[in-house]
Amino acid sequence: MSKVVIRNLRYRYPTSKEDVLKGVTLKIPEGKVTALLGPNGSGKSTLFKVLLKVLGPYKGDIYVNGEDLKHIDVDVLSRAVAWVPQEEDSLFPYTVLDYVLLGRTPHLGFFNMPSKRDEEIVHNVLAQLGLSSITHRKVPTLSGGEKKLVSIARALAQESETLILDEPTAHLDIGNKVRVLNIIRRMGDSGKTVIFSTHDPNEAFLVADNVAIMNGGEIVSRGPPSSAITGELLEKVYGVPVTVYRVNDKQTLVGIHPESFKSL
Amino acid sequence: MVGAYTGRFLALACILIATSILSVLFIGRYATNPFHTTSDEMTLGIILRIRLPRVLTAMILGMALSVAGVTMQSAFKNPLVSPEILGVSQGAAFGAALAILFLPGDPLKMQLLSAIFGLLALLASYTISSAIKYGGRILRLVLAGLAVSATFSAGVGIMKFMADPLKQLPELTFWLLGGLSGVMWRNFLYMAPLATAAIAFLFVIRWRINLLVLDDDVIISLGTDPRKLRALVITIAVIATAAVTSVAGIIGWIGLTVPHICRKLFGAENSRVIPASIMLGALLMTIFDNIARAAAAGEIPLGIVTSLLGAILFVLFLSRGVPHE
Amino acid sequence: MRKSIIVIIVFVLLAAISSVAYYVWLSSIPGSIRSGETSKSQETIEVIDALGRTVKIKMPINRVIITGKGSWPIMTVAYMFPNAKKVLYGLSSSLNSTLFRMIDPNLADKIVPVELSVEEISKAKPDVVILKTTMRSLGDQLEELGIHVVYVDLENLESYVRDLRVLGKIFMDERRGEGLARYYSEWVNSIASMAPPSAERPKVLFLYYSVKGGEVAFNVPGSGWLQTFMVEVAGGYPLSKEAPGTGWNTVTFEQIARWAPNIIFIVTYSNKPSPSEVKERLLRDEMWTNIPAIRSGRVYAVPDDCNVAALGSWDAPGSRWILGLLWMAKKIHPSIFQDLDIKEEVERFYTKIYGLSKADAEKVIAQITGDFP
Numbered sequence: 012m013s014k015v016v017i018r019n020l021r022y023r024y025p026t027s028k029e030d031v032l033k034g035v036t037l038k039i040p041e042g043k044v045t046a047l048l049g050p051n052g053s054g055k056s057t058l059f060k061v062l063l064k065v066l067g068p069y070k071g072d073i074y075v076n077g078e079d080l081k082h083i084d085v086d087v088l089s090r091a092v093a094w095v096p097q098e099e100d101s102l103f104p105y106t107v108l109d110y111v112l113l114g115r116t117p118h119l120g121f122f123n124m125p126s127k128r129d130e131e132i133v134h135n136v137l138a139q140l141g142l143s144s145i146t147h148r149k150v151p152t153l154s155g156g157e158k159k160l161v162s163i164a165r166a167l168a169q170e171s172e173t174l175i176l177d178e179p180t181a182h183l184d185i186g187n188k189v190r191v192l193n194i195i196r197r198m199g200d201s202g203k204t205v206i207f208s209t210h211d212p213n214e215a216f217l218v219a220d221n222v223a224i225m226n227g228g229e230i231v232s233r234g235p236p237s238s239a240i241t242g243e244l245l246e247k248v249y250g251v252p253v254t255v256y257r258v259n260d261k262q263t264l265v266g267i268h269p270e271s272f273k274s275l
Numbered sequence: 276m277v278g279a280y281t282g283r284f285l286a287l288a289c290i291l292i293a294t295s296i297l298s299v300l301f302i303g304r305y306a307t308n309p310f311h312t313t314s315d316e317m318t319l320g321i322i323l324r325i326r327l328p329r330v331l332t333a334m335i336l337g338m339a340l341s342v343a344g345v346t347m348q349s350a351f352k353n354p355l356v357s358p359e360i361l362g363v364s365q366g367a368a369f370g371a372a373l374a375i376l377f378l379p380g381d382p383l384k385m386q387l388l389s390a391i392f393g394l395l396a397l398l399a400s401y402t403i404s405s406a407i408k409y410g411g412r413i414l415r416l417v418l419a420g421l422a423v424s425a426t427f428s429a430g431v432g433i434m435k436f437m438a439d440p441l442k443q444l445p446e447l448t449f450w451l452l453g454g455l456s457g458v459m460w461r462n463f464l465y466m467a468p469l470a471t472a473a474i475a476f477l478f479v480i481r482w483r484i485n486l487l488v489l490d491d492d493v494i495i496s497l498g499t500d501p502r503k504l505r506a507l508v509i510t511i512a513v514i515a516t517a518a519v520t521s522v523a524g525i526i527g528w529i530g531l532t533v534p535h536i537c538r539k540l541f542g543a544e545n546s547r548v549i550p551a552s553i554m555l556g557a558l559l560m561t562i563f564d565n566i567a568r569a570a571a572a573g574e575i576p577l578g579i580v581t582s583l584l585g586a587i588l589f590v591l592f593l594s595r596g597v598p599h600e
Numbered sequence: 601m602r603k604s605i606i607v608i609i610v611f612v613l614l615a616a617i618s619s620v621a622y623y624v625w626l627s628s629i630p631g632s633i634r635s636g637e638t639s640k641s642q643e644t645i646e647v648i649d650a651l652g653r654t655v656k657i658k659m660p661i662n663r664v665i666i667t668g669k670g671s672w673p674i675m676t677v678a679y680m681f682p683n684a685k686k687v688l689y690g691l692s693s694s695l696n697s698t699l700f701r702m703i704d705p706n707l708a709d710k711i712v713p714v715e716l717s718v719e720e721i722s723k724a725k726p727d728v729v730i731l732k733t734t735m736r737s738l739g740d741q742l743e744e745l746g747i748h749v750v751y752v753d754l755e756n757l758e759s760y761v762r763d764l765r766v767l768g769k770i771f772m773d774e775r776r777g778e779g780l781a782r783y784y785s786e787w788v789n790s791i792a793s794m795a796p797p798s799a800e801r802p803k804v805l806f807l808y809y810s811v812k813g814g815e816v817a818f819n820v821p822g823s824g825w826l827q828t829f830m831v832e833v834a835g836g837y838p839l840s841k842e843a844p845g846t847g848w849n850t851v852t853f854e855q856i857a858r859w860a861p862n863i864i865f866i867v868t869y870s871n872k873p874s875p876s877e878v879k880e881r882l883l884r885d886e887m888w889t890n891i892p893a894i895r896s897g898r899v900y901a902v903p904d905d906c907n908v909a910a911l912g913s914w915d916a917p918g919s920r921w922i923l924g925l926l927w928m929a930k931k932i933h934p935s936i937f938q939d940l941d942i943k944e945e946v947e948r949f950y951t952k953i954y955g956l957s958k959a960d961a962e963k964v965i966a967q968i969t970g971d972f973p
Contacts, residue, residue, distance in 0.1 A: 065492045089498030096493055102352055103488050109544040113485060117498040124482045124546060149543075169497070304719035317722055320745040323620070325718055331617065382737050439822075439847035445669050446734065456717070457737030459744060471614070573714030 013074075014173055014204040015039035015062070020071035022061050031057050033228035034071070039206055039221075044199035046215035047208040048240070049225035050249055055208040056097065058225070059177050063094050075173075089117035093166035095176040099158070104149040107142065107161050108133060114168030136167045140194060156187030163194060174198055176207040180214060192218050212240050212255075212265040224248060237263065251275070280541050287551065291558045295334060299326045302565045304572065328463040329455055329568070330561055332522060335463075336455070337529060337560025339470050339519040341552040342477050343512035344530030345537075349487045349545060350505050350512075351413055354538070357530040358516040361416065361509070362423035364527075366396025367520040368451055369427045372434035375447050382457060386465055386521040392427070393517030397510065399423045412491070412502065453524035453578025455564055466522045473515035474553065477508065481549040484508055526578050528585030529556060536592050559585075647766045650733050650753040657728050657748045661770060665690035665726040667716050668735040672911060673754050676918040677764065678730070679703050680780055680953050681771035689724060690716055697906035698967065702960050722747060728770060754917050756826055760784050780953070784922055788833055791929050794936055795835030802932060804836030805861035805893070806915070808848060809868050809878045818856060819848040827915050834929040835936070836863060853887065863932060864893040867902045869910035875901030875970050900931050903970035914970075923949055927972070942973040 015038070022032040031054050039045050047055050060066040062073065064085050073080040076091060083091075093114070108130075115129040137143050140160050145153065150161060159179065166174060176195065180188045196218045199205050209215065215222045215236045222239040224232040226248045232239045245253040245265065252271040256264045300309045303326055307318045343358035351360065359365070370392030374385035404412075404419035431451070438444040449456075477484070486494050487505055494501040520526070537551040563584060567577040643659040664687045666674050672694045678684045679700065691710045701707050718741045721729060728748040731739050739749040750766060753759035761781045768777015795801075806827045808819040820840035821827040831838035839859045843849040864882070866875040873881070879901045888894045902924060906912025914924030923946055930937045943965070950961035 060492065063492075063496050065495045085495055085500065086498040089496060092496070094493070094496035096490065096496075099490055099493065100352075103349075103354060103543045104538070105485075105488070105543045109485070109542070113489065113497065116483075116486060119482075121483060122479055304717060305723045317725075317745060321719060321722060324744040325741060327620070379734065437847065443847070457741060459741055568717060568719070571714065572712065572716060572720045574717045 013038040014041040014076065015206075016072070016074040017058075017062075018072040020058070020061065020069055020073060022057060022066065022069045024066075031228055032061065032069070035225075035228070035230055037223055037230050037233065039204060041204050042199070042202050043220040044195060044205045044207070044218055045221040045223065046219035046236070047206060047223050047225060048210070048212060048215055049208070050210070053225045054228045055225055056177055059094070059175050059206075059208070062175065063092065064088060086117070089169065089171070091171050092173040092175060093169040093171040095159075095162050095166045095174070095179055097177040097181060099162055101150045101158065104151055106147050106149055107137070107153075107164075108146045110150050110161060111137060111164045111168050114165035117169055117171075132170065133164075133168050136164050139167070140164050141190075156183055156190070159183060159187065159191060160194075163191070167198075172202075173204040173206070176205070178208050178210070180209060180211070188214075212236075212245060212253075215240060216263045216265065240265070280547055283540060284547075284551065284554075287554045287558070291554050291561075294558055295330055295561055298561050298565050299330045302326075303569050324459065328460045329458045329564065332455055332458045332463050332466070333560045333564035334557035335467060335470050335474075336519045336523050336526065337533070337556035337558070338474050338553045339515040339556075340526060340529040340560075341533040341537075341556025342474050342549055343516045345534040345545065345549055345552050346477055346484055346508050346512040347530070348534055349484050350509050351417065352488055354535065355531065357527070358512060359424070359525075359527065359530070361400040361420040361513065362396035362427055363393045363513050363516050364520055364525045365424045365427035365431065366399075367393035367517055368525055369430045369434070371450050371521070371524070372431050372438075372447055375443055375450065376434055376438055379443070382462065383465060386462065389521035390469075390517045393520055394513065396423050396427060397513040397517075399426075401506070449576060450524045451578075452576035453526040453581065454567065454574060454576045455523055456568070456574045458522065462522050466518050470515050470518040473511050473518065476511050477515070478549060478553065480508070482546045484549070485545045524578060526560075526581050528582050528589065529560065532585045532589040532592075533559060535589065539592055539595070559588075645769050647750060647769050649750045649766060650759060650763060651751045653751070655728075655748055655750050657750075657770070661727045661772065662687055663724065663726045664688050664728055664730060664770065665716070665721055665724060666730045667692070667712075667721065668731045668738055669715070670732040670734060671730075673917040673919070674730055674732065674752055676700075676911070676920070677752075677754060677760075678767060678771070680764075680919060681767065681773050681776055682955055683771040683773055687727075687771070689726065690721065694909060694911055697908040697911055699906050699912065699954075699964050702956055702964065703954050718742060718745070730767075730770070756824075756829060757784065757788055783953075787922055787925065791835075791925060791937075792833045795833065795929075796933070796936070798837065801835060801837040802862035803839055803859065803892075804831045804863045804865065804932065805839050805856065805859060806831055806865050807856075807867070809866055809873070809875075811868075811870075811873065817850050818853065819850050822847060822849065826917055826921055830915065830921065830925045830928055831865075831932075834925055834932050836928070836932045857891065860891060861893045862896070862898060864891075864899045865902050865915075865928065865931075866899065867913050867915055869913060869916070871907060874907075875904070879971075898931075901970040903927060903968050903972040905964055905968045907967070907969055919953075920949070930973075931971075946973075 017035055017037045020032050020035040021030050023030045035058060049055050057066065061069050064080070075083060111133045112125050112129065115125050115132065119125065137146055140163065142160055142164060145157060150158065153161065179191050183191065192214060195205055195207055199220065219236055222234065222236045223230050224239060224244060231248065232244055240255060242253055242255045245255070251267060253265060254268050256266065258264055299322060301307060303321065305317065305321050307321055309318065309322060340358055347358050347360060348354050348356045367389040370389035371385050374381070374388045378384045400416060400419040400423045403422060404415040407415045407418055410418070435444060435447060438447055486497065486499055487501065487508070491501040533552050533556045534548060537548045537555055541547040541551045563580045564577055567575045567580045644656045645659060646654060646656050648654050666678060666688065667690045672692050675691055675695050678688060685704050689710050690712050693711050693713055696707065696711060718738065721742060722745055726747060728750055729742055730750050730752060733751045733753050739751065742749050750770065752763040752766065754763050761784060764781040765777045768774045806821055810817045810819060820843050823841045823843070828838045828840050839861055840849065843851060866878050868875050868878055879899050882888050882899060883894060893899055903914045904912040905920065910916045911918060914920045914927060926940060926945055927942055930940050930942055946965060947961050950956045950964055951958060956964065
């Protein structure tokens with residue numbers, strides 16, 4: 012069952028003369044973790060933004076839960092899909108609690124305030140992510156890793172079936188990277204449809220059920236990581252001799268062999 | 276969500292109520308003893324006809340500018356923005372100047388003209404901002420607001436130049452300095468419904484205004500159109516500002532200082548900051564106006580009192596607390 | 601639950617405030633708000649003021665306050681009534697000068713340093729407050745408190761005539777008010793009738809020379825102003841009639857050169873520079889040498905009997921503009937008005953109208969600056 016179906020999606024920015032998305036075709040399976048892999052500038056963020064109706068109008072077809080995205084209101088969409096952006100400015104000293112509470116907006120009427128139940132949901136999410144101890148800290152004072160987790164918490168508070176994360180591990184140290192990837196896997200296991208973009212093929216091998224490799228605005232490979240990610244493909248896409256090393260039948264590592272590195 | 280701050284809210288509310296009652300009953304150049312209204316008839320008149328409308332107007336003035344300040348700061352994602360940012364004060368000043376020069380002696384028409392031009396300034400800012408092809412949406416609005424402000428300011432300058440220095444110029448200068456000296460019930464009643472409605476509306480959607488602080492993309496992902504929400508709250512905030520500016524003239528610093536103090540005392544989240552600002556704004560403005568009308572035998576322009584004390588308060592609160600990034 | 605209580609409280613508060621406001625606005629609290637007696641047998645006087653309102657004031661009138669912007673000309677006119685000394689209060693400090701201290705030895709007691717606020721005025725419990733027509737917002741507030749307000753204008757001959765009669769009633773001397781009104785109008789008519797037809801009128805420039813922040817500005821009065829009127833009555837052609845605008849019009853030197861006035865009258869409303877100093881400056885200034893008035897030496901500093909800002913200048917809408925008119929007439933047409941004895945008329949003004957002794961009048965005349973007589 013596909014949660015999201017994208018067929019021949021083309022999109023260009025209003026000020027540019029070229030398409031950034033040049034006919035993307037992709038199916039996102041429901042209840043699984045899908046990794047979107049690709050170099051900088053391949054169009055990953057743009058794809059997400061079109062999906063979330065932040066950018067538009069587009070050419071081609073997008074179906075979410077079987078419905079044409081063109082006919083879905085952002086209001087309705089926000090209850091179905093939640094987004095964790097790559098970066099967020101935090102200018103006002105909101106507390107973690109208040110910040111994550113904003114994620115309840117899709118479930119609140121225009122004139123309503125969050126209820127006790129909304130607060131409960133937020134506390135649960137924070138506990139799930141191990142953030143209970145910083146509930147009353149001010150967001151601008153948090154570390155990079157903590158801010159990212161708070162951002163994810165807000166998206167989780169939306170209680171949507173689909174979760175999109177744009178390069179969630181960027182700028183994080185390995186400890187935080189692992190924590191975030193762990194959350195992604197747990198969300199997938201609990202039945203959510205999770206899509207995340209990354210540069211690092213290792214992350215795809217670690218947590219993804221499905222991978223789509225994007226290059227130059229097109230999907231150049233799709234499927235489970237073991238079949239979709241090959242050394243030749245990565246070398247073509249990234250332009251450097253990358254090795255896919257199968258350690259055992261549970262673990263695959265991707266890197267550059269020191270010999271190949273020396274001969275560059 | 277009020278939770279830990281309930282104590283502070285209650286304290287603020289009590290101080291506000293007590294101050295306003297005392298201000299009406301006791302504070303003023305004429306020594307009023309409210310228990311002697313039968314032995315001195317003037318007392319009743321002063322309390323009911325001079326002080327009560329004036330104190331109420333001062334309170335609404337403070338409330339409107341404060342809540343407009345909070346709203347604009349959220350809408351422009353900048354805690355240092357004041358309600359005047361889109362030129363509404365200068366527009367209102369221009370309208371008042373027009374009235375002083377061409378429709379003299381009619382204070383109600385002056386109020387009307389000044390409110391209309393205040394709103395025109397908003398319209399002009401929005402129109403010009405869509406013509407600018409540089410920068411993000413918010414930057415465009417700020418730039419447009421600068422241009423509109425400067426234009427109306429020049430217009431006021433021309434009016435000052437054309438004004439009769441003996442008859443019209445003093446009145447115009449006094450208006451520009453801001454003050455509530457002639458306020459009676461009819462001025463209050465002409466301004467209060469609109470201002471109160473605007474304040475009430477912003478109060479009701481106080482939680483939703485929080486959204487504007489996030490990145491526009493994130494706001495969309497949460498199901499709201501940021502442009503529409505921003506336009507809506509800015510318009511309501513400007514309506515409130517224009518309504519009170521038409522009565523009181525240009526009063527600065529409150530829209531900047533009160534939200535700032537309230538954030539320090541109540542945390543940054545708007546569903547606390549807005550009600551706190553409403554109360555603190557009313558309290559401060561009542562105190563400032565008491566000073567303006569009762570500290571000396573003659574009237575001190577309220578704008579001067581507000582600027583002076585507002586600036587001092589602002590610096591005081593900036594220099595407290597733990598320095599943080 | 602808590603929320604709805606708050607909403608209800610707010611609603612009740614709003615409703616209460618609105619009803620109080622509405623009640624107070626609608627209800628007319630008549631003079632009964634003031635001390636006790638509303639007996640119909642009480643004497644009242646009735647005046648129709650400059651704004652056309654009919655005002656009934658209860659007798660006796662023991663205290664009159666003149667305050668607000670533009671009040672000093674009103675005070676100069678008020679003092680033409682001997683009774684004024686007894687009842688005036690709340691006067692502006694701009695009145696403090698030798699002349700007015702002579703007229704009213706107790707002047708210092710009546711002066712206040714600032715414009716009084718509403719509550720201050722009510723503290724003084726005046727029987728009537730006289731305000732300039734532009735002070736409506738203050739006046740309306742005073743009337744809300746039951747204090748009588750009379751507006752005067754004093755901007756031109758017509759309003760002088762009307763307002764003198766009104767003030768006469770207020771200061772309990774209707775006959776004198778009538779007499780003064782006639783004094784002004786008769787002099788104006790008399791001078792006007794002797795003035796020559798337009799063809800023989802010299803071009804007269806009335807110049808207000810002001811120095812603000814180091815910058816010199818030449819200003820001429822608007823076409824509807826008293827100064828323009830004075831020049832016309834005195835038999836001159838007022839060049840300032842051609843300037844647009846209602847306020848003081850700032851003109852460039854080029855414009856003055858183009859006008860080529862035959863006569864220049866100078867005011868500065870200040871001691872630095874005084875009109876006489878400016879006169880010397882202009883007579884010596886190279887740029888001005890070709891102006892007809894300079895060449896013929898017909899440049900005159902308007903007399904000033906107080907030398908305190910604009911108070912004593914014989915042009916401004918203070919009471920002595922009528923003397924300025926006589927003086928101007930003699931300067932413009934010395935032959936036509938050769939029988940007009942300025943000194944005599946001035947002395948008569950100070951003694952008869954302001955009630956000064958001959959000795960005091962002489963003292964005042966001695967300190968008049970400008971080209972007097």
